[in-house]
Amino acid sequence: MKRIMARAATLGVGLAVGAGFAVGALAATPKKGGVLEFVVASKIPSYDGHQESTFGMIHPIRPFYSLLIRINPENPSSATDFVCDLCVGDVPKGTDGGTKFTFKIKQGVKFHDGTPLTSADVKATYDKIVFPPQGVPSTRKAFYSMIDSVTAPDADTVVFKLKFPSGAFIPALASPFNFVYSKKDLDEKGYSWHKTNVNGTGAYTFKQHQPGAFVEGTRNPDYHHEGKPYLDGYKAISAPKMAVRIQAIRGDRAAIEFRGFPPKARDDLKKALGDDLTVQQGDWNCASTFVFNNERKPFDDVRVRRALTMAIDRWTGAKYLSKIAIVKSVGGIVYPGSPLAATEEELTKISGFGKDIEASRAEAKRLLKEAGVENLTFDLHNRAVDQPYKLVGTWLIDQWRRIGVKVTQKAVSTGQWYDVYRKSKDYDVGVFANCQSVINPLADVSGWLCSASNNYTYCKDEELEETFKAMNKEPDPAKQRVLMRKFENRAMHEKVYGAMVLWWYKINPHRSYVKGWKIAPSHYLNQHLDNVWLDK
Amino acid sequence: MTVTTENLGSPDIEALPERDSLIVRCWNLVRRQPLGAAGLLFIAIMTVMAFGAEVLTSINPEEQMFEHMLEAPSWEFLLGTDNFGRDIWTRIIYGARTAMLVGFFAAFFGSVIGLMLGVGSAYFGGKIDLIFQRVMDIFLAFPSIIMALAVVSVLGTGLQNVIIAIMLPMIPQCARVVRSSALSIREIPYVDAARALGYSHGRIILRHMSPNVMAPFLIMFTSFVGQAILAEASLSYLGLGVQEPIPAWGLMLQGGAEEYAESAPWAAVFPGLAITFAVFAFNLFGDAVRDVLDPKLRSR
Numbered sequence: 001m002k003r004i005m006a007r008a009a010t011l012g013v014g015l016a017v018g019a020g021f022a023v024g025a026l027a028a029t030p031k032k033g034g035v036l037e038f039v040v041a042s043k044i045p046s047y048d049g050h051q052e053s054t055f056g057m058i059h060p061i062r063p064f065y066s067l068l069i070r071i072n073p074e075n076p077s078s079a080t081d082f083v084c085d086l087c088v089g090d091v092p093k094g095t096d097g098g099t100k101f102t103f104k105i106k107q108g109v110k111f112h113d114g115t116p117l118t119s120a121d122v123k124a125t126y127d128k129i130v131f132p133p134q135g136v137p138s139t140r141k142a143f144y145s146m147i148d149s150v151t152a153p154d155a156d157t158v159v160f161k162l163k164f165p166s167g168a169f170i171p172a173l174a175s176p177f178n179f180v181y182s183k184k185d186l187d188e189k190g191y192s193w194h195k196t197n198v199n200g201t202g203a204y205t206f207k208q209h210q211p212g213a214f215v216e217g218t219r220n221p222d223y224h225h226e227g228k229p230y231l232d233g234y235k236a237i238s239a240p241k242m243a244v245r246i247q248a249i250r251g252d253r254a255a256i257e258f259r260g261f262p263p264k265a266r267d268d269l270k271k272a273l274g275d276d277l278t279v280q281q282g283d284w285n286c287a288s289t290f291v292f293n294n295e296r297k298p299f300d301d302v303r304v305r306r307a308l309t310m311a312i313d314r315w316t317g318a319k320y321l322s323k324i325a326i327v328k329s330v331g332g333i334v335y336p337g338s339p340l341a342a343t344e345e346e347l348t349k350i351s352g353f354g355k356d357i358e359a360s361r362a363e364a365k366r367l368l369k370e371a372g373v374e375n376l377t378f379d380l381h382n383r384a385v386d387q388p389y390k391l392v393g394t395w396l397i398d399q400w401r402r403i404g405v406k407v408t409q410k411a412v413s414t415g416q417w418y419d420v421y422r423k424s425k426d427y428d429v430g431v432f433a434n435c436q437s438v439i440n441p442l443a444d445v446s447g448w449l450c451s452a453s454n455n456y457t458y459c460k461d462e463e464l465e466e467t468f469k470a471m472n473k474e475p476d477p478a479k480q481r482v483l484m485r486k487f488e489n490r491a492m493h494e495k496v497y498g499a500m501v502l503w504w505y506k507i508n509p510h511r512s513y514v515k516g517w518k519i520a521p522s523h524y525l526n527q528h529l530d531n532v533w534l535d536k
Numbered sequence: 537m538t539v540t541t542e543n544l545g546s547p548d549i550e551a552l553p554e555r556d557s558l559i560v561r562c563w564n565l566v567r568r569q570p571l572g573a574a575g576l577l578f579i580a581i582m583t584v585m586a587f588g589a590e591v592l593t594s595i596n597p598e599e600q601m602f603e604h605m606l607e608a609p610s611w612e613f614l615l616g617t618d619n620f621g622r623d624i625w626t627r628i629i630y631g632a633r634t635a636m637l638v639g640f641f642a643a644f645f646g647s648v649i650g651l652m653l654g655v656g657s658a659y660f661g662g663k664i665d666l667i668f669q670r671v672m673d674i675f676l677a678f679p680s681i682i683m684a685l686a687v688v689s690v691l692g693t694g695l696q697n698v699i700i701a702i703m704l705p706m707i708p709q710c711a712r713v714v715r716s717s718a719l720s721i722r723e724i725p726y727v728d729a730a731r732a733l734g735y736s737h738g739r740i741i742l743r744h745m746s747p748n749v750m751a752p753f754l755i756m757f758t759s760f761v762g763q764a765i766l767a768e769a770s771l772s773y774l775g776l777g778v779q780e781p782i783p784a785w786g787l788m789l790q791g792g793a794e795e796y797a798e799s800a801p802w803a804a805v806f807p808g809l810a811i812t813f814a815v816f817a818f819n820l821f822g823d824a825v826r827d828v829l830d831p832k833l834r835s836r
Contacts, residue, residue: 243794264619264795320602324619324795384775386794394620394780398600409779411693 030516034534036234039245039254043238046195049179050129051137055523058176059258060215060236062527065179065200066224068103068122071438073531076520077282079338079439082174086122086201091170098165105156109224111182112205119152124183126150128191136191142452143172143443146472164473171440176524203229203530212238223530230516230533242386249511256510259523260284260326262387269509278512280519284504285335285444286435288327288392291498293427294459298373305496307367308429309352310360311403312396318502321395325388328505333445333488336503339477340441340484350493364403377406381420381427384411392501393431421456430456437524441484442472448491457497464490572824578817585632595623597630597783606800616802618791624802628810630783635814638695638768642702643760650710651753655745657711658718659737672708680705684767688776698777702767710756717749751829758825762818769811785811
């Protein structure tokens with residue numbers, strides 16, 4: 001009897017374990033159906049990816065569109081792993097000494113209005129991005145300075161010819177903002193039509209947009225990636241207040257927020273939801289910076305600018321600020337971990353990155369005295385967004401207080417914040433952020449160029465421009481790295497047009513039933529949602 | 537005829553009752569208006585905190601002590617610390633300064649301008665009064681907080697702009713109340729006499745009419761201070777008031793309530809209590825002032 005009982009027990013355990021494995025195997029198989037609800041912290045300025053640069057547009061609108069190539073959705077953390085989206089096979093290698101890239105376009109792809117996609121649509125899209133007509137905005141045009149021409153020799157071929165070989169070309173091509181538009185729409189409806197209308201080839205079709213409330217997308221049955229998307233649709237809910245977004249996930253009114261929460265919110269959610277919450281986190285290709293109005297006294301004096309960066313204890317700040325804000329790593333102008341990034345030893349030689357903060361602050365005080373502004377007071381122009389802008393701004397003010405500088409924070413709405421930088425130029429020192437998508441250091445650092453459209457220091461520096469050009473044309477990685485150090489040194493040490501504060505850290509707590517989505521080093525990436533499914 | 541003169545002596549003048557000492561008067565006030573006295577006491581404490589902040593605490597309210605971030609109340613930090621490791625007790629004390637500054641100045645300018653406009657409107661009467669009152673109607677049609685938000689959106693944030701934003705909606709409220717009192721005063725003969733003597737309009741308004749509407753003015757003023765403190769806290773909570781790192785109760789509430797309500801409730805509870813008590817105190821004191829100055833209520 002005992003033997004029978006023992007065998008039955010063994011069988012029972014075996015069955016239970018087997019069933020567990022079976023359930024596990026089933027759980028790994030994507031389930032179809034369901035609607036993903038997620039929260040978005042920012043508004044949609046327009047639907048046109050070519051001119052916008054905010055996640056407020058990318059998160060709700062990106063799923064309607066496809067790209068020519070994209071980062072590998074299964075390996076989004078890689079800076080070099082790209083796959084075809086609308087092209088066929090692998091991402092092509094350059095020919096003709098790395099100056100010619102030929103893409104074969106997928107056949108049978110349809111826009112949501114039923115128009116078939118051809119190479120002419122891809123060419124028209126890239127013509128708009130790279131060579132926009134006068135008055136047509138293209139925010140990332142500078143990323144494509146290496147492109148000489150885009151041609152479509154036949155219906156399924158697109159050829160990019162470059163002026164010089166560039167390692168920045170393929171990453172730039174994979175920008176999530178490069179929505180492929182229909183040539184017919186561009187020709188017949190004009191270049192502004194996509195600001196207020198949607199017609200893509202993405203995984204979801206546009207259902208509705210209630211401004212300030214939500215955007216809804218429905219599964220595209222003709223999607224060109226077979227078997228996808230898994231969801232019936234999605235709903236992107238607008239929720240500017242962080243407390244609302246946290247409570248939405250906690251109360252299961254939303255499953256995920258794709259931008260990122262601070263550590264405290266992650267801990268609170270985890271404590272409340274336990275295994276019902278999964279946390280994905282990693283480094284973020286986004287950094288807090290501060291910029292000086294180089295046209296305004298006394299910030300036109302490099303001694304004053306250097307003193308202000310030297311007062312910042314970044315190493316201690318990283319340790320503590322990372323507990324309350326979405327910042328973490330100390331780094332130079334290049335994404336930490338990239339082969340082109342400065343090592344810690346190189347970094348500590350740059351003004352404000354030294355580890356002896358007392359010596360650094362003593363030197364800062366001396367510089368201010370030498371410049372005749374011992375009792376310096378100024379306004380810090382900031383964006384009225386808590387994470388991390390206002391937190392970083394408040395911390396900076398305390399750092400400057402320690403060298404006797406009195407600072408008043410002026411936090412304004414996002415629109416006003418940009419207006420001050422772009423139009424009125426009425427600021428002393430401003431908090432800024434350099435956020436990029438695909439890790440592409442050669443292009444990502446372009447914002448430090450005085451000529452860059454998103455450089456608001458109003459500086460002029462030919463040497464910086466020349467170094468940048470040389471660096472982008474340099475094929476030897478070792479020499480490229482040397483040029484990058486020269487560029488970084490010039491911008492942040494010799495001239496101090498602005499300064500890095502800390503690199504961000506992306507934390508995405510989400511409901512555990514959300515599967516298939518993998519965190520990327522940017523809140524712009526991996527937002528097509530075609531591989532997301534709900535394990536409910 | 538003999539005239540006798542009686543020494544009438546000095547007439548018996550009824551001795552005036554001796555004036556009560558300050559302590560007795562205070563005690564009488566406490567007896568008659570216990571709630572108002574409690575309000576006044578809290579206002580006095582707030583005033584001491586506002587002016588004597590440097591004496592009451594040796595810690596800089598903007599000092600970030602990260603090694604003490606989000607510490608619970610203790611002997612070292614009486615009310616705990618916030619997310620930057622700043623001492624909450626110190627920030628509440630210095631926050632009283634911000635609250636009093638905004639409350640007093642917004643209420644003072646709002647009620648004084650309202651007084652001038654209200655009395656002036658009643659004095660001139662006719663078309664001027666009619667047009668002026670319609671303009672006041674337009675201003676009164678907007679909820680105060682909405683108007684304050686609009687003003688801050690246009691002028692920007694900062695202490696000075698917050699005072700202006702809070703003050704503006706108070707002007708028509710005060711002007712309307714004061715005007716109704718001034719209308720009856722305008723009919724009293726001494727105003728006609730002043731006119732007959734050739735006094736200027738300004739002199740009649742300022743020196744002859746305004747002092748006689750002090751009762752409603754003082755009531756409005758005291759209630760405005762409480763309203764202004766609450767409005768400042770509301771604007772700061774919405775991120776449109778004073779900016780970090782200036783210690784302000786609404787700002788502290790905003791910083792603490794959203795993220796740390798559960799794990800570090802002291803960061804939100806104590807600034808919230810400070811706002812509640814301050815507004816309550818000014819309301820109680822305002823009610824007491826009204827009771828004392830209103831003859832109908834005084835006789836009860």
